[in-house]
Amino acid sequence: MNPMNYIYLSCILFSLGAAGVLLRRNAIVVFMCIELMLNAANLAFVTFSRMNGTLDGQIVAFFTMVVAACEVVVGLAIIVTIYRSRRSASVDDARLLRL
């Protein structure tokens, strides 16, 4: 199978993630969409690794998973704190900081 198809798939996943970040209102869902974007990048890395015949891309994919896990820790900590103080995780409610 033509490996380019996986690149197309990763572009679609990345765009879906980006659209989700811009359109969804719940901070957790926004965050999940960002994870989708990171995984799209992973798929692209692994596919390019196959196309180039070097292993660098696969190693990057492992590191991305670790970094994504760290981001989950920090991100959920922030989102849970803000939910506990406002009883809402909507990004539209977070609008105290204005001109």
Added chain:
Amino acid sequence: MNAPNIEYGILGPILIVLAAALIGVLIEAFVSRRYRYILQTGTAFAAVALAFLQLVLIRQTSSKAAVSSMSIDGVTIVLQGSVLIFGFLGLLLIAERGFQSFTAQAAAIPGSNEEQKALVSGLQQTEVFPLTLFAISGAMLFPAANDLLTLFVSLEVLSLPLYLMAGLSQRRRLLSQEAALKYFLLGAFSSAFFLFGSAFIYGQAGSTTFDGIRKSIVESGGSDQFLLVGLALLTVGLLFKVSAAPFHAWTPDVYQGSPTPVTAFMAAVTKVAAFGAAIRIYYFAVGGLVWSWRPILIAISIVTMAIGTVIAIAQKDIKRVLAYSAIAHSGFLLTGIIALSKDGLNATLIYLFTYGFTTIGTFAIVTLVRDSGGEVSDLNRWAGLGKRSPLVAGTFTLFLLGLAGIPLTSGFVGKFAIFTAAYKSGNISVVVAGVLASAIAAFFYIRIIVMMYFSDPVEDGTSVVIPSAMTVATIAICAVATLVMGIYPQPVISAINSLAFFAG
């Protein structure tokens, strides 16, 4: 098969700071509360000082390290030195007596009994010190990174602690938490772009190292679509970190909501780190694609300067004014990258070095003006400060003139160097825009000065607190640096000129 060789000596400065950060985590977990503050501050200051000492010892190094995933050369040394100095000054502000800027327990709900109890009984958590050290080590790695993977990991090591630190404010905690949420979501969003861009660059170049990318551009003649798409996405991620328009929207909110010492730290340190990484990418890795990226960066630079200066005029909050001023400075700094010459490289490093002192000093003064409810950041209430506290107002005036780039302050030296470099490289449009933007910017800096000296003081409980030795030291060092580098800049300029070379 040979085991890879790790050059502990030249990686020493980064490793010392990282080790101290880990020790800080252990202190937070195991040491009794009474001794934590003293141990944490001791570890943090000692680590940064030791790392700086080690950096001075290795200052002549120019080589690749850790299987060529890092490049420890003159440019890295200058940038790491700047990060350590600004990190030290930031730590001094963070450690300020009584810990007035930081919440006792970040996990407690704002206004709850738990929070009150923690505050009254002094159950202060000190996790901000290890977080700061992690951020400093990330900021030291970021400009040293010599492949896309190290670049991505160090970007996250720099950013993740900052997201948390933005939410630690003691007063106005809802604002602070909101700043943390915005910073985190937008930061993670931009780092996804950064990573996706890296994937495409790797796809074309067949290697993640900057040397490999540079070689593949020379061989392919820089005509490949993947490389251009990848570079565009990578640029989005980087420009977000340096808060260039149109990726600047987080800056005012995060600067305003974060505890002011954290704002001071992040304004200086992330700017140095992110521009350091940008220099290595645009000068070294993709220098061969200059005809593709230069027009885009010129447009972004002009838009950034315009947005930063024009919107700053309408702001009523001192921290937001300074945030928009930071955006405008990003625009000025981009002209140094656009120049793509040895002059441009020197000028960018000089600008970053001088800018860091001035901006930390400015935010240090903001921490001093308070009323019973905490810091006063409403500009109108700063009116008449010059009559009540001439010394504080005078120092603040010096910093504002430095930010505006008035001669005899360090800001002028940086601006002059960077605009000269851009002019010599033939990019006249960006120089004209830069000079115009500086003129508009001078207007709102001087408006604040006029307000402090020529309006009557408002009697609403706003006063200048007497700071402890730490804040005094920070302000004094920043003021002296701003003044001395403005009057007698030659030693710094020639030191940076002689150091700033890339390892081939």
